[in-house]
Amino acid sequence: xxxxxxxxxxxxxxxxxxxxxxxxxxxxxxxxxxxxxxxxxxxxxxxxxxxxxxxxxxxxxxxxxxxxxxxxxxxxxxxxxxxxxxxxxxxxxxxxxxxxxxxxxxxxxxxxxxxxxxxxxxxxxxxxxxxxxxxxxxxxxxxxxxxxxxxxxxxxxxxxxxxxxxxxxxxxxxxxxxxxxxxxxxxxxxxxxxxxxxxxxxxxxxxxxxxxxxxxxxxxxxxxxxxxxxxxxxxxxxxxxxxxxxxxxxxxxxxxxxxxxx
Numbered sequence: 001x002x003x004x005x006x007x008x009x010x011x012x013x014x015x016x017x018x019x020x021x022x023x024x025x026x027x028x029x030x031x032x033x034x035x036x037x038x039x040x041x042x043x044x045x046x047x048x049x050x051x052x053x054x055x056x057x058x059x060x061x062x063x064x065x066x067x068x069x070x071x072x073x074x075x076x077x078x079x080x081x082x083x084x085x086x087x088x089x090x091x092x093x094x095x096x097x098x099x100x101x102x103x104x105x106x107x108x109x110x111x112x113x114x115x116x117x118x119x120x121x122x123x124x125x126x127x128x129x130x131x132x133x134x135x136x137x138x139x140x141x142x143x144x145x146x147x148x149x150x151x152x153x154x155x156x157x158x159x160x161x162x163x164x165x166x167x168x169x170x171x172x173x174x175x176x177x178x179x180x181x182x183x184x185x186x187x188x189x190x191x192x193x194x195x196x197x198x199x200x201x202x203x204x205x206x207x208x209x210x211x212x213x214x215x216x217x218x219x220x221x222x223x224x225x226x227x228x229x230x231x232x233x234x235x236x237x238x239x240x241x242x243x244x245x246x247x248x249x250x251x252x253x254x255x256x257x258x259x260x261x262x
Contacts, residue, residue: 001130002131004059006142009115010053010142011050012050012116012117013117014049016119019045019092020120040086040093042086043064043065046086047064047083050063054083054103061080062221078108079106081105082105082250083102084222086099087199097121098118098197099197100198100200102116102222104249111226111229112128114133114225114226115226116200116226122137124139125206125230126152127155127232129229131233132233133156133234134155135152135157136148136153156206156236157209163190165193165209165212166181166210167204167212168193168201173195174217177217201213201227202227202238206231206234215259220255221256223256236262239260241260242258
């Protein structure tokens with residue numbers, strides 16, 4: 001498994017490097033996918049780099065850029081990669097730096113490896129079943145997994161601020177989320193709400209910077225799989241609001257139910 005984690009980390013760092021080339025040096029045209037979400041050349045460049053790394057593993061890949069893969073083709077996959085080449089394309093276009101590269105390995109519908117790279121901040125979150133969850137800052141190049149583990153901080157990191165904190169979406173704060181936060185205020189008194197883009201919200205709970213992340217708006221499997229691994233192996237839960245169980249992956253319908261991370 002360690003070798004698979006190494007490949008996923010290398011893929012995320014190389015994709016991140018190319019994304020930043022485009023982000024900092026090139027005017028990028030915004031195209032639109034069928035569902036009207038923005039697609040930049042950076043999505044496609046990142047997708048290509050990640051696919052080149054992951055094909056070495058001979059494990060099939062479900063990616064946002066290959067979202068039309070029929071269920072009949074993937075329903076018997078016991079193991080697969082789930083990839084979002086850029087999570088937070090809207091944040092990329094707004095140029096606020098809050099976008100990520102997400103790579104997860106799923107075994108029997110459960111994420112067992114998660115890698116999230118934040119190219120604009122040069123921050124890497126990663127997790128693997130059996131070794132736990134980690135965060136490493138100021139990383140742009142892969143050396144070796146041993147060196148990365150030596151330098152990384154194990155998650156969660158203790159929160160200095162004792163105030164109850166909820167992290168919410170920068171682009172999708174639904175009325176139901178506002179209502180839920182109001183119910184937490186009755187329970188905990190004053191609740192601090194932090195707004196963040198992309199899968200950074202899952203990372204903040206894993207890290208211990210936030211107590212909860214309620215998501216009562218649409219997301220897809222590739223938005224959450226890597227973050228769920230990072231949360232799970234730092235001792236947090238990602239609960240499907242409908243089933244009240246941990247979210248599972250490679251479902252027939254790739255649209256997630258509402259969920260709660262805590």
